[in-house]
Amino acid sequence: MSNSTFTQGSSETEGTSQPNSTAETVLELDGVCKTYGDERVIDDLSLSVTDGEILTLLGPSGCGKTTTLRLIAGLERPDSGEVLLDGAPVAGNGDFVAPEQRGVGVVFQEFALFPHMTAEENIAFGLKDAPESEREDRVDEMLDLVGLDAHRDSHPDELSGGQQQRVALARSLAPEPEMLLLDEPFSNLDVDLRVEMREEVRRILKDAGVTAISVTHDQEEALSISDRVAVMNDGRIEQIDRPEQVFQHPESRFVAGFLGHASFLSGFVTGDEVETGLGTLSRDRIHGLAEEYDGTKLDVLARPDDLTASPAPGDQSDGEVVHRRYLGPTVLYRVELDNGDVLECMHDHTDQVAVGTRVAVELDANHDLAWFPASQR
Template identity: 45%
Template sequence: MNRSIAIALALETTDAPREALALDRVTHRYGRTTAVDDVSLTIGAGEIVCLCGPSGCGKSSLLRIAAGLEPLQAGAVRVGGRLVADGRGAVPPEKRGVGLVFQDYALFPHLSVLDNVRFGLSGLSGDAQKGRALETLGQVGMAEHAGSFPHQLSGGQQQRVALARALAPNPAVLLLDEPFSGLDARLREQVRDETLHVLKRNGAATMLVTHDPEEAMFLADRIALMRAGRIVQIGSPIDLYTRPADSYAASFFGEVNRLPGVARGGAVETPVGSVPAAMAEGTAVEVLIRPEALKLSIDAAPSGAVTARVMAARLLGRSSLVHLDVPDGPGGAVHLHARVPGPFLPPEESLVSVSLDRSQVFVFPA
């Protein structure tokens, strides 16, 4: 019996799954380059997990392996508790029960919006196909464009049609590869907000690839941060932002001020105050301070505050970014950035008081 058919038949008798998608110790190489390095990841039904990281970190390769678009070289893939790929064989992509949305949407230009969405519903009658396609287009707000063709739609509308086509077969797992990267900034915010609500209503387990940390934090229930083919840290957005595993994780999700230091007596001294450092005496460390951890005042200085000189101040809409020179020993200074809510624009060369929110300061071995 064909191995892929045997897998599919055997899986019909498995118990109810605890996860919708499971990747177990997956490794993948392109020649001598290891793109995915011993990665394990599970996604529950209705959960949105974002694979996040810079270009070339292995996130798209991992998604393509889950979809069956790349042959599995090592490890195992399960969808809905069913084994769909291991070292002995694989179920083809169209039989895995997954929906796919690509960066370029991959709509058929010669088919109408309705027929694009109907394309993956060949197992239904004609009337059932049309009904399900219109229902799904309604979920993404595109039912009134059912008779249009892709070239008549905006980029945001095309993205929503691609999402409807992926959702129409009611897949257990939805895989999205950089689905918003082709949209301009304002449209991207609108479309990803709409997409989040559609995904949550639909209830499919979702793996979404993005290199945009803000997008990952906006969409994800959990984020898997990748670097060089491995998952560096996985957790909720607040976990990764407030409890980063290392300096790479801390700096990926927001700007940081970097200061060198040495751990002494369970702390490290910085120009803006002492910071706890549970490391061996004399350990060289790197202190990472988020700009919003620097609290500025032009009135009475809070206890423990230091005085800094304003080099520049810029309004960025919802916040202001203030460039500071902070004294660091005789005749020296360090340049730090502070982010303050709303308009806060002290004049250049003026003096401000700086205090430190230590909950947004991280210390790692240098």
């Protein structure tokens, strides 16, 4: 059961889970299901995407995100439900439009460039039916958009991974598709280049004004590139919203845990306060905590960057450091509180707190906190 009834009561009134209501809807999936053998891979999935939006399908391997992308592209047929592009059905209820007739471009994980063609020739490949002058102008425009004019005569093996990705992106954008689909677009790049290319790809997509759907299992990638994120699990969308909303106000424990480290601080609501293993929290710090939950138990979501642990004498401490993980720029400490809760605290890499040290833990978040009913634990 989602905790949207409990912690996300304002999301519907704010409209944050919906696409831009003033923009034209480009894509709709309505009750789409897909089964392979006895396994239901996509289960009654519905979503809509508006013109110029970048939406990312985020989830673990096997959650159905790539199958969803293939259903949109026309590489798979839904067993039930409908897929509509610009309001016209392209799959479902007896309709099926072939992939090449949908006006949808795809950037594959491995880029799929033709090795015997130059960057210019790769980009021009999808423009064979256009007059030569128009084709040349469009290729020039694309090379300029992705910043590769100086490499127009280079073959793929003469280009870096990031440059190859930009050629693949330009090739897909050249025919001016209604929508662009990106399948794990950064997975073949090294870590540093991945971060750089996220920003570059978002810029290119926004400059081109194209609607895009990306698929990834990388949380940081999804949060940084997207206008909205749809978190998927077991063939369903658990939550779809702006990156900030999904991260700060997750509607299920799965979403909370998948989008980074999640610790849960047990509490008891009494009047205007919530009693916890770290002392008393003001009720107004808990997001959307309605009056009817007075006298009930709950679990407050605390991210590692919301918590700090400082060595303290026994009578002033809250718990003990039971694990330490060095991450380079930061150190992640796991603290077991005296009440049994286990919290993770993120510190600067220069901090040195040994395992076994008694510590006082401070919850110093400057934002409201999501929560879940204790019964979900």
